[in-house]
Amino acid sequence: MKPILTLIFLMFITSCEKNSTNRNPYLQEINFRFDANLNLPLYSPLTNTGSTVLITTDGIGTKGIFIINSGFNQYRAFEASCPNHAANNCSTMTLNGQIATCSCEGYEYSLFTGQQLNRPDDGNRYYDMLEYRATFSGSTVVVTN
Template identity: 60%
Template structure:
């Protein structure tokens, strides 16, 4: 009986992986931590539900991040299009509550991160790269 439990435990340990270093093959995993003070006029839009802001500060993600107040929490997403390597047109723009890639015209929801107009051609397409967003008082911390 001890051998059976040892085999089951070994199988569980070998099948679990904590390696999140390759969530998207086109985007590098960039480690950062950035604080957004909601009292500053630059981030005032985050006081209201559904108003996203672009954080393009140096050292925030690959090409910056989009942050949106969903009502129950804050969501943060990489601003570089997740379906190709970063290039001159890969920094997306905000269009209402969506992000749009000017390279292919792909549209992503800033509430869910999903590619809204996913082509039906059998290829694999990636959704937006998620970053942690936590609120502490009037400060939202985004990090990876």
């Protein structure tokens, strides 16, 4: 009887899952869908690997989105609002190649990974960029959240 109880206890322990998330308190979850037709001149740079565009259309993300061609018909999309403070008048990041920069503090983020490149070593919690789902079909990149 004891081996059976031990087995049941082990199964119970290993089947439990810690379902916590590292939710960014500064960014809202906004539902949207955006289609970028790569045949249009505005989005045609996305046909080249490493090219990025900034979309600032109202209702698309909090402050807009960055879309990058990461190679081999793979695309990534990230929120254009700096993830390390509340949205305000300086929180829309600027684009410099494959780097997004927050004009408030000068934080830099890689658009290939979304990771903060110049994270201060001060013991505070810092967030990477909020990534959205990007899929490629035909000549269109569809970004959704």
